[in-house]
Amino acid sequence: MAIMIWNQSYSVGVTELDEQHKSLIRMINEMHYAMNEDKGQEAISTIVEQMFGYMEGHFTTEEGYMQQLGYLGLQAHQREHEEFRAKALDLRNRVNRGEFVLSFEVVQFLSDWLQNHIMVTDMKYTSLFAEKGLR
Ligand SMILES: [Fe+2]
Numbered sequence: 001m002a003i004m005i006w007n008q009s010y011s012v013g014v015t016e017l018d019e020q021h022k023s024l025i026r027m028i029n030e031m032h033y034a035m036n037e038d039k040g041q042e043a044i045s046t047i048v049e050q051m052f053g054y055m056e057g058h059f060t061t062e063e064g065y066m067q068q069l070g071y072l073g074l075q076a077h078q079r080e081h082e083e084f085r086a087k088a089l090d091l092r093n094r095v096n097r098g099e100f101v102l103s104f105e106v107v108q109f110l111s112d113w114l115q116n117h118i119m120v121t122d123m124k125y126t127s128l129f130a131e132k133g134l135r
C-alpha cells in the first residue's frame with residue numbers, strides 16, 4: 001500500500017517539477033515497501049541514498065528557476081530546503097554507519113514533510129512561474 005499518492009492537487013503547473021515530485025513520492029513509497037517487506041539494511045540504505053540524492057537534484061532545479069525568475073520568496077524557500085538537507089544528511093550518516101533502522105516514523109516524517117512542502121511552500125511560486133510562462 002502506498003503511503004503517498006500524487007494527485008492533481010499537488011500540481012505546481014510545471015511538468016518538469018511535477019515529474020520530479022512524482023519520482024520523490026515513488027521513492028518514499030519504495031522506502032515504505034522495503035520497510036514493510038523487511039528488506040535488508042543494504043537494500044534500504046540504497047533506497048535512502050537514492051531518494052536523498054534525487055531530492056538534492058530537485059531542490060537545485062527549483063532554486064534555479066526561482067533565482068532565474070526573480071522569485072522574492074527564494075531565501076525563505078531555500079531555508080526550508082536547507083533544514084531538510086541537514087536532517088537528511090544526519091539520517092544518511094546514521095544509515096551509513098549502520099546505526100539506523102528505517103522505521104515507520106521516518107517514512108511518515110518524509111511523506112508528511114514532502115506533502116506539506118509541496119502544498120504550502122512550493123505552491124507559493126506557482127503564480128509567478130505561470131506568469132513568466134514556465135510550464
Ligand atoms: Fe518541490
Ligand SMILES: [Fe+2]
Nearest residue numbers: 062117121122
Ligand atoms: Fe521546494
